[in-house]
Amino acid sequence: MKTTIIQFPGSNRDRDMIAAITLISGQSPALAWHTDTTLPDSDLIIIPGGFSHGDYLRSGAIAARAPVMDAVREASEKGVRILGVCNGFQTLTEAGLLPGALMRNAGLTFVCKNVKLEVANNTNPFTARYAQGEVISCPVAHHDGNYFADGETLQQIEDNGQVAFRYAEGTNPNGSQNDIAGIFNTAGNVLGMMPHPENLVEPAHGGIDGCRLFEGALNMLETQAA
């Protein structure tokens, strides 16, 4: 399984993502720059966290219109798995690859802490290595993580089982609708999430529960797990 990580000016979790993928898969990911118009042959494309283009205009707005995103869209249509974390999630919604939008946190402050994350749908490869309803402690670090979609869209997301992760009851850090922390697209090959699984892959991180997300995304069997 080959992974490509997209880098924008202002991406800053790209190196964490490279380290996580290398640790878990044993293979270094390919890297793509925002101006690239083609991508290496990939099974998994990752848009990492950070502050692409300084979060100017809206978080992820300018990144979403970068040349490389046409190649990401094309790969998505072919069924390639795409993961956007934090600013990557914002970018995927701005690009229209995921529904809804991520607005300023309801409390207005930047939130940087561990949250309780509940697996809302484990019938997708990304989440298959978790138990349905399992709660893990996972770091978040964002200012714009308040998920919003209009009533009709929200209903569709819920009815289709597109909610991948929710903040466990009472721990919503940002006012996100329905406690949504991560969603799939309708086809299930695109996942966007605010929490940072790449910062939960080594014992020194305080836990390794993030590994299973990447193992699932890379079709790694349990016995191959690091």
Added chain:
Amino acid sequence: MPTYNATVTVRLKNGVLDPQGKAIEGALGSLGFDGVEQVRQGKTFDVVLDAATQDAAKESLNAMCEKLLANTVIEDYAVEVAG
């Protein structure tokens, strides 16, 4: 081609919660400005552009809003072109 001065205003749609507007509303109240019922925060863009006609300028600005300046999932926009 003539040059036009335009103002684009982007606002959150009605019904979309605006935590920043709410915070400003609260701050105005605590500064003693009574009677402020609601504040909604938005953005304006002053755009200077060359276009064949005023209508063409407006059409171009609408396209800019749809493609970049506004996120129509959460925002409405209004375009004004000075004659």
